Amino acid sequence: MTEEIVHLDEKDLGFSDAVRVAGGIDVNWCYQCGKCASGCPVAYEMDLTPSQLIHAIQLGLKDLVYKSKTMWLCASCQTCTTRCPQDVDIAEVLDTVKILMQRDKKKAQLPNVLKANKRFIGNLKWFGRLYELGMVAMLKLSTWNLTQDIGMGMKMLKKGKFSIFPRFKGARAVRKILSRVKKQEKV
């Protein structure tokens, strides 16, 4: 967590509206009690706490928000959303920021997190059900982390934890859903 001078002339006044339209959550209900920040299990890794990020959205500091690591570190544990006294669905806001960033073609501060999620969806497109071994292998290859977790992976293989071969059940249905979603979201 950091303290720095924020230049208010960099404000994008429509930003909280854009978040509300895209994700359905109005961040202006937040009165900065900080309950989300104190309950967040990953706050220790974040540059802005969840409440600081919400505040930045309220102020329209789009660049500050987009440059933050915070939303990429969200584990979706829903603690913030559950405890918010103002009923702000903070986890949903973080998802919305990630979606807006991809729409605006902005770079993620933690590219491997985005990559893992992309590999996941790519895997579904092929197999319909997640083919875990394929997904892990592809991810480790594409992030050049070939040696990371290799020992654990071998142990898991030995124990027969992974299905070695993929099945293609439901792949057609998933592909149809993906293409219809893509079409709808372009309109």
Place this chain on the structure above:
Amino acid sequence: MKYAYYPGCSLHSTGEEFDKSLLAVCDKLGVELVEVEKWFCCGSTAAHNFSKLLATSLPMANLALLDKMGLDEVVVPCAMCFSKFKIAQHNVKSDEKLRSDVLEVIQADCNDDAKVIHPLTIFAEEPLLSKIPTAVERDLSGLKVVCYYGCLLTRPPKITQFDICEYPQTMDRVLRAAGITTLDWTYKTDCCGASFALSKPDIVVELSHKIIENAKSAGADAIAVACPMCHANLDTRQPDMEKTFDIESKMPILYFTQLMGYSFGISPEELMVDKHLTDAESIFEEVAQHAQ
């Protein structure tokens, strides 16, 4: 009792023990689970990062498969899938625009009234709660277990509608009915690091370590879980915890269904206890010796 059954991707791969032990326990208790035909992934940890429409459509399209089965109650053991189904149903009920978009995508009826149930709920309610003690064949009263619920069964409570979210008791009730001692502890619903297992494992090591340490200090012999992702994180990351924190960590992590199954006299092989990376077989051997 007959329910539709949505195992989810993990239960057919890394979480196979959960699938097999759940089916074995249900068989003992006279619960019939009929697997949904042609089910596919619910979108899990990834879809919601890209599109709310996609994250809502995948679960709703799976729920639409229930109509053909003539069943309107579906058992969903994976906490992640359970949460995604519940959130999707909530979303289509509360957002008219999203609902019509989802209908367009899934091209089937929106089955938002289907009852999505976690197996713990069935076991913790009558008539099964009273039936569980009658199925017990092994004395496990010497075994002290902490119940780990994780995030997604309990939160957000207005959507999952599963027990008291800050201090749930459902799993404790079920395991106690099976003759197992469950302990109070403070990390029941803390996050294990979830899907960061793949993209940022240091977070998983940090968070899961806290959970295991708290279980140890409560005096637990094992941690009981109800989610394949929690299981993977707590079970497979213990060697990393040993390295990072210079400790020794050998905490057995078991699905609650494996514990129930063992108490019901089902063999450890059938319950696949040997599949875990952190040894869990020896606690059953100790209990067996103790009983003799």
